[in-house]
Amino acid sequence: MDILIYVATGLIVVATLLPLSRNPHWIIRGFDFPRMQLACCAALLILLQLIFLNLSEIPSWAVIAATALCLAWQLWWVLPYTKLWRTEVRASKNVDADRQLSILTANVLTSNRDVHKLIALVNKFKPDVLVTLESDKWWESELECLEVDMPETMKCPLDNLYGMHVYSRLPLHEKKISFLVEEDIPSMHARLELGSGDRVLMHFLHPAPPSPTENDESEERDAELIIVARSVADNDQPIIVTGDLNDVAWSRTTRLFRKLSGLLDPRVGRGMFNTFHADYSLLRWPLDHLFHSDHFSVRSIQRLPSIGSDHFPLLSRLSFTPAKSEEQDGLNADQDDKAFASSVANSQDVNKSDVPEPGA
Incomplete structure (x- = not known):
């Protein structure tokens, strides 16, 4: 023994x-x-x-x-x-309905055919924005029924596990689909208009993970997160970054993203909200993320029931409350963080100017 x-x-x-x-x-x-x-x-x-x-x-x-x-x-x-920690983002109180925003992020798994489960969740929770990841032409066709209530769309169907679609009840302006680091890995960027008329810069991401079946190293994923973080760092407009980042919330890379961007993580002090792997309860991690600027506070975060994918959907409800608050403090980057970020971005020959900034 x-x-x-x-x-x-x-x-x-x-x-x-x-x-x-x-x-x-x-x-x-x-x-x-x-x-x-x-x-x-x-x-x-x-x-x-x-x-x-x-x-x-x-x-x-x-x-x-x-x-x-x-x-x-x-x-x-x-x-x-965990709830043992102080929350990073304050809870929202009574806010005008026109200043509220709900986003459902769902990695659907390309081979999954339980599309009716996702449609049922959309009909039940009625998110303002639906983001689907790994969605191909089949998924695009099956989700066409959502466009009656969610007419604003962005579509990039791919059969390489990196297709992406966005459906929105709210107007999307200056829509742009980009391939920031890898030529077959898309990202989406737009300005979303709230009912109040306020506009929010949206970045939807799904970088490839380091794995034996994808990239041997993490630099492609890390570089995409770094240049997006740098692009929003000095931007004063309301910002949301969401998607499947193929990284856990507590990793060094995700912390670096938060440090460089200045964005907040509403899960801090609230829970892990593990979305992957849906089939193995003892092996679950938070891979699907939403980060936002300090213009927002949190109404709720919720992991939704299984849709037949290896990911659970994540529903985030935010309130647009742009008044500055000392309660909302994120992480700060030091010189070592910035130097490391530069080395990773340089290794992939990318920089923040590659990231579209609708409304800049």
Whole structure:
């Protein structure tokens, strides 16, 4: 038993240390994802260590201390996405209906044919904006019925798992579909007009993940997030960035996006809202995101029931409340963050000027 405990401790330590590297290989970056699972394993391992190890020996306390440090480190990353943390975005109070906005983000899974489940959710919750990811021509045809109530659309059907569609009840202006980093990975950009007449700069993203079946390294994904973050950093207009970012909320890359952009994460202090993987309850992470400028406060965030995809849909309800608030503080980038961001963007030969800025 002692040997098994020592081996398990070594594995926990390695899994904790590997993400400290900025190596973009998918194996290294993959350890950004299961931080909650690793924290649970570390807690269980500490219990086993206290039961089975000889606590009169210094080596026993050394491995316990090492595991405890791993547990603390993993919790440092994930605790902000629990109700134990102070919220980053304040809750909205009574707000004029014309200043409210609801967005349903759904990675539909191209091969999924349960389109009726998504349509039922749209009819039930009546979001102002629906964003579909992995939607191809078949999905476009099946969702055509939504255009009666959601006539404003942006369409980029693809059969490579990166098709994207936007359906909106509210007007969309200066619509633009771009391929920011990879020639077959689209993003969408527009200005959405609220019922009040206020306009919101919208960026819809779905960068490819680092994985053995996609990109060996994370630099393509990271570069797209970095240039979008830089493009909105000095923009005073209301901004929302949403989509499947193929990264967890607590990763170094997503934190870098928040630091560079100045955008807020409404999940902080409210919950993880794990949207992937829908079929494996013990292996779920928050891959579908919504970030916004401090012009907004939160009415609610809700993970919706399964639509037959490997992702759950995410419904976010916001209120346009542009008065500045000291309660809404995000993250700040330091010089090291900015230098690293520059190196990643340069490696892909992209910059913030590649990102459309409707209404700039």
